[in-house]
Each structure stands twice: as structure tokens, then as C-alpha cells.
Amino acid sequence: MREEYTSYRITDFAESERPRERLARLGPKSLSNAELLAILIRVGVKGENAVQVAQRLLNTFDGILGLHRAAFDEVCAQYGISTAKAAQIKAALELGYRMKQESIQQTSIQSPDEAAQLILHEMSALDQEELWVLLLDTRNHLLAVETIYKGSLNSSQVRVGELFKSAVRRNAAAIIVAHNHPSGDPTPSPDDIAVTRAIIEAGKLLDIDVLDHLVVGCGAYSSLKQRGLAFGQG
Numbered sequence: 001m002r003e004e005y006t007s008y009r010i011t012d013f014a015e016s017e018r019p020r021e022r023l024a025r026l027g028p029k030s031l032s033n034a035e036l037l038a039i040l041i042r043v044g045v046k047g048e049n050a051v052q053v054a055q056r057l058l059n060t061f062d063g064i065l066g067l068h069r070a071a072f073d074e075v076c077a078q079y080g081i082s083t084a085k086a087a088q089i090k091a092a093l094e095l096g097y098r099m100k101q102e103s104i105q106q107t108s109i110q111s112p113d114e115a116a117q118l119i120l121h122e123m124s125a126l127d128q129e130e131l132w133v134l135l136l137d138t139r140n141h142l143l144a145v146e147t148i149y150k151g152s153l154n155s156s157q158v159r160v161g162e163l164f165k166s167a168v169r170r171n172a173a174a175i176i177v178a179h180n181h182p183s184g185d186p187t188p189s190p191d192d193i194a195v196t197r198a199i200i201e202a203g204k205l206l207d208i209d210v211l212d213h214l215v216v217g218c219g220a221y222s223s224l225k226q227r228g229l230a231f232g233q234g
Contacts, residue, residue: 019031019035019036019038019039019050019051020039022035023035023036023039033054033058033063033064034051034054034055034058035051035054036054037054037057037058037089038050038051038053038054040085040088040089040092041053041054041080041081041085041089042085044080045079045080048080053079053080053081056078056079057075057078057081057089060078061074061075064093065121065124065125065218065219067089067093068093068097068121068124068125069124069125072086072087072090075089075090097121097122100117100121108139108140108141109134109136109140109141109142109176110140112212112214112221112223112225112226115134115176115178115211115212115214116178116214116216116221116223118134118142118145119132119134119145119178119214119216120216120219120220120221123178123180123216124180124216124217124218124219126180126182127182128150128151128152128182129149129150129151129152129179129180129181129182130147130149130150130151130179130180131147131148131149131158131163131177131178131179132145132146132147132148132177132178132179133145133146133148133163133166133167133175133176133177133178134175134176134177134178135166135167135170135172135175136172136173136174136175136176136211137172137173138173140174140211143170143172144166144170146166148162148163149162149179158195158198160195160198160199160202161202163175163177163199163202164202164203164206164208167206167208168206168208172208173208173209174208174209174210174211175203175208175209175210175211176210176211176212176213176214177196177199177210177212177213177214178213178214178215178216179192179213179214179215179216180215180216180217181215181216181217183217184217184218185217186215186216186217186220186221186222187215187217187222188213188215188222188224188227188229192213192215192224193224193229193230195213196210196213196224196229196230196231197230199213200230200231211225212224212225212226212231213225213230
């Protein structure tokens, strides 16, 4: 933490060193996560300035991703964070996510990483298992993201035909399947591999390409295709 932030009040800093003024002068990239968060928090509490409150929040929730995953009530429960401040923080995180989504949606998805960036932020925050399908056109532009299942998933529970209903309705040329592991470990399980094989075979019958199956953990993902699992490579 910057040396000048040992002061309890932001207003005690030289004006040129205050986060808001530094952002205006140098741009947002010049600020740390705590400083950016402090701009939203605005004021501190007894014994802590806004930057120190922000750093405490980041430490409590293990960073920005953890803060995104935290329930609204959990954020409100932190000392110095009112309902209004929690709402501002959650809104800012959601705007950042939506901006990233819009940017990726305007380009053709050509790699597992590009597909993962569409869903990683939101899927990492889920507290139960979900299975999503990304619908793509003939140029691999995203048509939609559909939630197919919620809850514990295994090969006996997943009805493969359900995955393709939206794809057929939207005339999708290809799909990418994705689901999360709430444990945070994105390593594919034997059930994940078995489900993927069944999905690929169904896609062949419907003339819809299954490009990949992504397994999302906590801020990370695995591509079954890259790992050579279920896609004819292993």
C-alpha cells in the first residue's frame, strides 16, 4: 500500500496523490485495485481511510473475483460498507463484465480462450453446478448463451436432446458447451467426458458442430478439446 495511505483521511493527502485526482490525471490503469475501489467507497471509517477499507474488502474476499462472487448481504455486512456502497460496488463489477462481453460478442470466437472469456466471470461466481450452451452462427459469431441445467450434473441426468433445442430453434451452426465446478477445480471428470461424447454424437446427427466443452472453476477453465478428451483424440 502506498506510504501516504497510512493517513486516516484521503483529504489529508496532497491533492495530486488522491485516487480520484490521480485517475483524472494519469488514467485508471495507474491506480491499484484498492484505489479504484476506494473511489466507489468514497469515505472511510474511524481508523481507516477509503483505500484501507477497500484493501480490507479485497483481503476479506480474496480479491476482485471473490468480491464479485460474494453475496450482496455479505458485502453489506463488512464494517464501513452501507447498502448504497455495496450496490455501487456490485454495479461497477457488473458493468465491467458486460463491457467485456459486448467486446467479445462483436468478434468471431476462434479459440477456447475467447469462448471462456464470455462466461468465466459469471460462471466462476455460481454456487451450484450449471450447464450452459453457447450458440454460434456459421462465422462463429455468438447468437446467444442458454442455461440448460442447474444443479448436480452427471451423465445419467443430462438429456442430450435438451442441449440442442435452442440451437435448432435459432438455426445455430455450432455450439460450445460449458459447465462449472463449484469446488473451483476445473479438471474434467469421467462423467464430463462421457457427456461430451454423447453430445458430439448427437450434434453429428443434427449437423450441428460441437466445437468444445469448457469446464469452469474459480477464475480458470479447462477445454476438453485442448486436452484431447472426447473429441477423437483420446
